[in-house]
Amino acid sequence: MKRIDPEILxxxxxxxxxxxxxYSGFQVSAVVESADGRTFAGCNxxxxxxxxxxxxxxxxxxMIGAGxxxxxxxxxxxxxxxxxPPCGDCRQRIHEFSRVGTRVILVDEHGRVLNDRTIEELLPDAFGPDSLDAR
Ligand SMILES: [Zn+2]
Structure with missing residues (x-):
């Protein structure tokens, strides 16, 4: 099974x-990687x-706060x-800052890749910044 970079894990x-x-006891973390390879972590x-x-x-x-x-x-x-998997709101947020082929990679605590999809697969026909060009 494919594994992610140990530093990201x-x-x-x-x-x-x-x-x-x-309240839920459901702890989640995410790391986003910018186009220039910087990483930023967040938790719920x-x-x-x-x-x-x-x-x-x-x-x-x-990531946005760092420019x-x-x-x-x-x-x-x-x-x-x-x-x-990311909720619907987060799929929309991810789409907002994605480029073609931005990946959403779901892992377990051993760094094993459980799911690896593009944002286009997770949010097909998305409403996004380009949609507003129709005005
Ligand atoms: Zn979410």
Missing amino acids: QALLRTRKAAYAP VETAHFKSVCAEASALSA HRELAAVYVLGPGDKAC
Whole structure:
């Protein structure tokens, strides 16, 4: 089975441990890789009123805040052995900063690739920045 870069796995494991999920106990981390190869990690953050921030959104915010706008890949690590796919909102967020072929790679805590798809596969016929050109 294919495995991801050990440094990305370490960032995923470290950040997942920091996830704030006292209500669900469902800790998730994400690492996004910008087009120039920099990586940014994020974790899910829950609140008592149940409007949580997803790990993917958190990692994307770190990338955007550092001045990067183009996404090469997204890695997601959830709890347990099952793949943790991005929610619909996060697919839209990922699409916003994707280029053709941006990959979304779901892994387990051993770094094994459980699922590796393009954002186009995860969000076909997406509404995005180009859609607004129709105005
Ligand atoms: Zn999400």
